[in-house]
Amino acid sequence: MPQLKDQKPIEERMRAAMPGLTRAERQAAAHILSHFPMSALGSITVLAKAADVSSPTVVRLVQKLGFRGYSDYQKALRAEVSDLLTAPLTLDEGRTGASHPLQGFAAQVVNNINATLTQIPAEEFLAAAALLADTQRRITVMGGRLTHAHGDYLATLLRVIRADVTYLADVLTDWQQALLDLREGDVVVIFDIRRYESNAVHFAELAAEQGAEVILITDRWLSPAAAHAQHVLACAVEVPAAWDSTASILVVVEALLAQVQGRLADQVQARLNRLEDLFARTKVFRAPKMTSKN
Amino acid sequence: MPQLKDQKPIEERMRAAMPGLTRAERQAAAHILSHFPMSALGSITVLAKAADVSSPTVVRLVQKLGFRGYSDYQKALRAEVSDLLTAPLTLDEGRTGASHPLQGFAAQVVNNINATLTQIPAEEFLAAAALLADTQRRITVMGGRLTHAHGDYLATLLRVIRADVTYLADVLTDWQQALLDLREGDVVVIFDIRRYESNAVHFAELAAEQGAEVILITDRWLSPAAAHAQHVLACAVEVPAAWDSTASILVVVEALLAQVQGRLADQVQARLNRLEDLFARTKVFRAPKMTSKN
DNA sequence: CCGCCGCTGTCAAGAATTTTCCAAAACGAT
DNA sequence: ATCGTTTTGGAAAATTCTTGACAGCGGCGG
Numbered sequence: 001m002p003q004l005k006d007q008k009p010i011e012e013r014m015r016a017a018m019p020g021l022t023r024a025e026r027q028a029a030a031h032i033l034s035h036f037p038m039s040a041l042g043s044i045t046v047l048a049k050a051a052d053v054s055s056p057t058v059v060r061l062v063q064k065l066g067f068r069g070y071s072d073y074q075k076a077l078r079a080e081v082s083d084l085l086t087a088p089l090t091l092d093e094g095r096t097g098a099s100h101p102l103q104g105f106a107a108q109v110v111n112n113i114n115a116t117l118t119q120i121p122a123e124e125f126l127a128a129a130a131l132l133a134d135t136q137r138r139i140t141v142m143g144g145r146l147t148h149a150h151g152d153y154l155a156t157l158l159r160v161i162r163a164d165v166t167y168l169a170d171v172l173t174d175w176q177q178a179l180l181d182l183r184e185g186d187v188v189v190i191f192d193i194r195r196y197e198s199n200a201v202h203f204a205e206l207a208a209e210q211g212a213e214v215i216l217i218t219d220r221w222l223s224p225a226a227a228h229a230q231h232v233l234a235c236a237v238e239v240p241a242a243w244d245s246t247a248s249i250l251v252v253v254e255a256l257l258a259q260v261q262g263r264l265a266d267q268v269q270a271r272l273n274r275l276e277d278l279f280a281r282t283k284v285f286r287a288p289k290m291t292s293k294n
Numbered sequence: 295m296p297q298l299k300d301q302k303p304i305e306e307r308m309r310a311a312m313p314g315l316t317r318a319e320r321q322a323a324a325h326i327l328s329h330f331p332m333s334a335l336g337s338i339t340v341l342a343k344a345a346d347v348s349s350p351t352v353v354r355l356v357q358k359l360g361f362r363g364y365s366d367y368q369k370a371l372r373a374e375v376s377d378l379l380t381a382p383l384t385l386d387e388g389r390t391g392a393s394h395p396l397q398g399f400a401a402q403v404v405n406n407i408n409a410t411l412t413q414i415p416a417e418e419f420l421a422a423a424a425l426l427a428d429t430q431r432r433i434t435v436m437g438g439r440l441t442h443a444h445g446d447y448l449a450t451l452l453r454v455i456r457a458d459v460t461y462l463a464d465v466l467t468d469w470q471q472a473l474l475d476l477r478e479g480d481v482v483v484i485f486d487i488r489r490y491e492s493n494a495v496h497f498a499e500l501a502a503e504q505g506a507e508v509i510l511i512t513d514r515w516l517s518p519a520a521a522h523a524q525h526v527l528a529c530a531v532e533v534p535a536a537w538d539s540t541a542s543i544l545v546v547v548e549a550l551l552a553q554v555q556g557r558l559a560d561q562v563q564a565r566l567n568r569l570e571d572l573f574a575r576t577k578v579f580r581a582p583k584m585t586s587k588n
Numbered sequence: 589c590c591g592c593c594g595c596t597g598t599c600a601a602g603a604a605t606t607t608t609c610c611a612a613a614a615c616g617a618t
Numbered sequence: 619a620t621c622g623t624t625t626t627g628g629a630a631a632a633t634t635c636t637t638g639a640c641a642g643c644g645g646c647g648g
Contacts, residue, residue, distance in 0.1 A: 022594085022596085024597090025595090040335070041334065041376060043634080043635060043636085044635070045634085045635065045636085054598075055597095055635090055636075055637085056598090057595090057596065059636075060595095060596095069637070070636065070637085071604090071636075081335065102411055102419060105545070105549040106407050106408075106410075106545060110407060113400050113404060116396075116400075117394055117396055117400060122394050125396060126395055129395075146450075148446065149446045150443065150447075152442065153443035156439075239552070241552035242552070242555045243451075246447075247545050247548060250541050250544050251396075251399070251539075252396070254403075254533070255395070257535075258399055258535035258536070261535065262535075268536070316624080317614095318627090337605060338606065339604090339605070339606085348626065348627040349605090349606075349607085350608085350628090351625090351626065353607065353608090354626095363606070364606060365633095
């Protein structure tokens, strides 16, 4: 009776058992399946009422599935749901049934995006965009260990829109150079999420001292660099994984880009055309014809 | 029909309330948050024991959060979890008040994430993750003009998890080098979204010819490199802006990373420890002490 | 048409869980 | 060091949940 390692998803087992069930039991099972896996969460009473059957019927159902009783069933189901939620960490292959492995992760990311919206005041966002759209100001972008790619992305696309954009690799000499060239009114964009890097703080401080406008893109706990930043955009980054998700940061970056692009629309068009042209001409990289079977 | 929520997500509320909590309460809250949202599933007794506090403490905690008691709290949390699992991912407008400038953009990104979920078959995703988690195989990542940053990000974090990861800057000589070193069974990850780059196609072709497993991360219209890829992950990238949003690509990348990390969990821990150690020792960059008010 | 059989819901007892109450412990301040 | 306040966990009380027993209902075969 104590099923040893019935590894099959409960959902599947229930579906398989359907034919051998009685009317009310099937009704209960149908409800459970169509509201999967909500049934794991509530009590049997609530579930029975929702499915419009009696609780003993539910008990008999899960017993037919091989469980000792409702508690036993619920414990198993909870374990499954827990896996689903803590997500990709414990999935093994063959789990193709039911939910998509991306589902849990994606849901959290969306939560993060939501949270990010509430954390960034509209004015802050717009002010940052205005600064980036000001072609009088030069722009320096700096990323950290984890946010290197985001800074790179921002700088790359910002360069498509406007001139005077520098990306600062995380190297000391670049720093000094950049600080040397910094003019009053220039814009410095710093990415820094935990674990925070002292580089970011110091660069922010020095840049601010030289009269630069500092925009800090950080996480919900705020990098210490926030003390030196005029504009702070805090993003939500937690996911149930070994480290954080920076997707919401990218969303903010892209939204900023879209906003800047909107403000500079007319100027951008000409720029894009020129760029296209350049790309066309530079098609030297026609891929050195290594075709024929190497 | 989204029933409007009366409150912010519980997770957020709890985090916000943290400062006003007592030691034991904070301990409980920390446990709940770090195991989110598993706590919704079990009984207060189990939770209290796991957090190493007493059940009354937990009750007081949730009461401070504005719930009547544990049952009330659990009911609310269950509703949230249920949403998380079943509901399609949505942004809840309204909560952010008066059309946030990020709103429209974010909403479209969420749509993209949803669309991406339906476009990537679970098996394809899992197969790709399995390849990346196979430490016998070496990995080469290549990004394009727009996806440079994503490739960089994938490679950077993959290196944290495992050895033998190379990122290929978009330079011809690197290519040749890489192709030269390629062994049968190695894994090549190529990013390519429109406007597609011939580089990607050629590299994919050559890599495939040499017996590499090619994973292609592309957009909904499929890069021509798809012809040479064993695994294609197609992401939705449209947004109402001058160019596409690559946020959904980042989500896929991060989900892949999480999945790989899960498969290599044991090995990763040791690796992480060593990494921490190295970082600590390399703290040469203590930032030239320019503190005292310039 | 009748009786048997199995399904189903009501009910109550037993188990588990949540919550309240209280005393002890920890903390802070004088 | 001592007193008053706050915090904490143990244990009992109240509530809720689960499950087994039982009886009604309906279908099916005779």
